Structures are given as C-alpha cells and as structure tokens.
Amino acid sequence: MTNAELTTAPTLRIPGPATPYQGDIARYWDGEARPVNLRLGDVDGLYHHHYGIGEVDTASLGNPEDSESEKKLITELHRLESAQADFLLGHLGDIGRDDTLVDAGCGRGGSMVMAHQRFGCSVEGVTLSAKQADFANGRAAELGIGDHVRARVCNMLSTPFATGSAAASWNNESSMYVDLDDLFAEHSRVLKVGGRYVTITGCWNPRYGQPSKWVSQINAHFECNIHSRREYLRAMADNRLVPQAVIDLTPDTLPYWELRATSSLVTGIEDAFINSYRDGSFQYLLIAADRV
Numbered sequence: 165m166t167n168a169e170l171t172t173a174p175t176l177r178i179p180g181p182a183t184p185y186q187g188d189i190a191r192y193w194d195g196e197a198r199p200v201n202l203r204l205g206d207v208d209g210l211y212h213h214h215y216g217i218g219e220v221d222t223a224s225l226g227n228p229e230d231s232e233s234e235k236k237l238i239t240e241l242h243r244l245e246s247a248q249a250d251f252l253l254g255h256l257g258d259i260g261r262d263d264t265l266v267d268a269g270c271g272r273g274g275s276m277v278m279a280h281q282r283f284g285c286s287v288e289g290v291t292l293s294a295k296q297a298d299f300a301n302g303r304a305a306e307l308g309i310g311d312h313v314r315a316r317v318c319n320m321l322s323t324p325f326a327t328g329s330a331a332a333s334w335n336n337e338s339s340m341y342v343d344l345d346d347l348f349a350e351h352s353r354v355l356k357v358g359g360r361y362v363t364i365t366g367c368w369n370p371r372y373g374q375p376s377k378w379v380s381q382i383n384a385h386f387e388c389n390i391h392s393r394r395e396y397l398r399a400m401a402d403n404r405l406v407p408q409a410v411i412d413l414t415p416d417t418l419p420y421w422e423l424r425a426t427s428s429l430v431t432g433i434e435d436a437f438i439n440s441y442r443d444g445s446f447q448y449l450l451i452a453a454d455r456v
C-alpha cells in the first residue's frame with residue numbers, strides 16, 4: 165500500500181493563500197524534493213526540514229574509503245537533525261497525553277511524530293504546502309497515529325484552533341517566512357495562559373550591525389526573510405510571550421554544517437551558513453517563552 169492510500173481522512177485545506185508571497189512559498193515547498201532531505205528522512209521515516217545540532221560521532225562515520233561511508237554520513241546528519249527536534253521538544257514543559265500541541269510550519273511532519281511519540285499527546289500542524297501536509301498525514305497513517313497527528317494546509321497567522329486550546333506551540337525554522345508581530349499574536353491567542361512557546365530559528369545578529377551578505381544569500385536561496393534577534397524579543401514582549409530561555413545554538417550547529425559540506429548531498433548553501441555563523445553575523449537560537 166502506498167503512503168497516500170493509507171491516509172484515512174482527506175487533508176484539511178483552509179482556502180488561501182492570503183498573499184502572493186504565501187503563494188510563492190506554497191509552490192516552493194510543493195516542488196521541493198532535495199535528496200538531502202528525502203534520503204535523510206528515509207533513514208527512519210522521520211522527515212525533517214531543519215538543521216542539526218551536537219557533536220559529530222566520528223567513530224560512526226568509519227573509513228571514508230569504505231563502500232558504506234556515504235550511508236553512514238547520511239545517518240549521522242539525520243541523527244543530528246533529530247537531536248535538534250528533541251532539544252526543541254525538551255523545552256515545551258510538562259505535556260500530558262490529553263494536551264494538544266501546535267506545530268506552526270510543520271513541513272513533512274517529522275517533529276510532530278516525535279512530539280506524539282514523546283508525550284502521547286495530539287499534535288496539529290499547519291503548512292502552506294498541500295504536498296507536505298499530504299506527506300505528513302500519510303506518514304502518520306502509516307505509523308497508525310493519524311488520530312493524534314494531523315497536518316493541514318493553513319496559514320500559521322490565521323489558524324482554526326480555539327483560543328487558549330494549546331498547551332504548547334512551536335516554530336522549527338519556519339518563522340522567517342512571516343511577520344513576527346502577526347505570528348506571535350496568533351501563538352498568544354491559541355496558547356493557554358501558562359502555556360509554552362518555543363522556536364528554533366536562524367536570526368541575524370544586531371551586534372554585527374545589519375544582515376551580512378551571507379544572510380542575504382540565505383534569504384535569496386530560500387525566498388525567506390530572516391529577522392534579527394532583537395525583532396524576536398521585541399515581538400514576543402509585545403504579545404505576552406516572556407522568554408524563559410534564550411540559547412545560542414550556533415556552536416552546536418556548526419559541526420553539522422561542516423560535516424554536511426563534505427557530503428555528496430550538498431546544495432550550495434553550506435558556505436553561507438558556515439561563513440555567517442563564523443563571522444558572527446548570523447546566530448542559531450532557541451527561544452522558549454511562557455505565555456503569560
């Protein structure tokens with residue numbers, strides 16, 4: 165049986181997109197099929213569209229001459245990407261089986277599956293891409309968790325979720341596609357008071373001055389608009405989201421990029437990430453905030 169045939173209910177689609185830009189982003193992700201994402205996802209069926217953190221386990225890579233070395237490298241990159249999602253989920257607080265979580269910009273749903281496996285809870289995801297939502301729902305059906313994990317085609321700035329209904333919500337590398345005031349107003353509405361919001365994101369560093377050429381290159385590559393660290397903190401403060409932790413993951417993500425740059429799956433954006441992380445113009449941050 166194919167992935168699509170296993171989907172029990174049709175993917176929900178909220179009519180849209182609201183802006184021409186969102187139409188561009190929907191098309192971008194509908195058309196995305198990079199081996200660096202699909203071959204990593206094939207390792208264990210968790211499909212991510214985010215980057216990795218943690219030390220590279222060099223022993224696991226074996227001898228570069230050996231015939232299995234590419235497979236080992238892919239497995240290691242995937243392990244680091246899943247470690248990133250684990251780290252995010254570890255900041256959501258105490259989540260119970262009856263809670264509902266919201267994944268804003270859920271991609272192919274890897275983080276949603278991990279959240280359900282970790283907490284036993286329900287997870288609602290939104291993406292602009294119908295292909296991604298169908299893929300995520302297909303994976304949930306294959307895993308037999310379609311009753312708890314659901315993706316829909318919907319703008320994260322205007323979701324159908326009831327006010328105060330979510331115990332926690334997150335953006336994993338998806339906040340650079342939206343206005344942060346609009347985004348945090350919607351998270352603040354959907355979260356219950358005392359709930360937790362977490363993002364892992366790349367942001368430009370106000371200490372550097374302005375977005376560097378590397379940051380501009382990343383924006384052009386992904387058609388996104390990277391915000392500054394200052395914008396994140398200001399927009400959260402304006403929307404009843406009070407940071408509980410701000411963790412600079414830049415040193416933790418560099419090993420992932422340095423390893424990825426040696427693989428056959430490079431996409432051409434590796435140097436922009438490596439150079440901007442090294443020159444201090446760009447930072448990889450986790451921000452966990454309480455909805456007060």
Ligand SMILES: C[S@@+](CC[C@H](N)C(=O)[O-])C[C@H]1O[C@@H](n2cnc3c(N)ncnc32)[C@H](O)[C@@H]1O
Nearest residue numbers: 212213214269270271291292319320336338341
């Ligand atoms: C880089 S991917 C991250 C996917 C996922 N969070 C992960 O970690 O695998 C960015 C995602 O943001 C979604 N996105 C961008 N703008 C959006 C919007 N306005 N509403 C809903 N999803 C959006 C895209 O459709 C895509 O799924």
Ligand SMILES: CC(C)=CCC/C(C)=C/COP(=O)(O)OP(=O)(O)O
Nearest residue numbers: 198200201212213214337365366386
């Ligand atoms: C940290 C920043 C600025 C992220 C931008 C958003 C983005 C495209 C994330 C990774 O997606 P992906 O996994 O599809 O990208 P790739 O194909 O490069 O692995």
Ligand SMILES: [Mg+2]
Nearest residue numbers: 200201213214
């Ligand atoms: Mg990727």
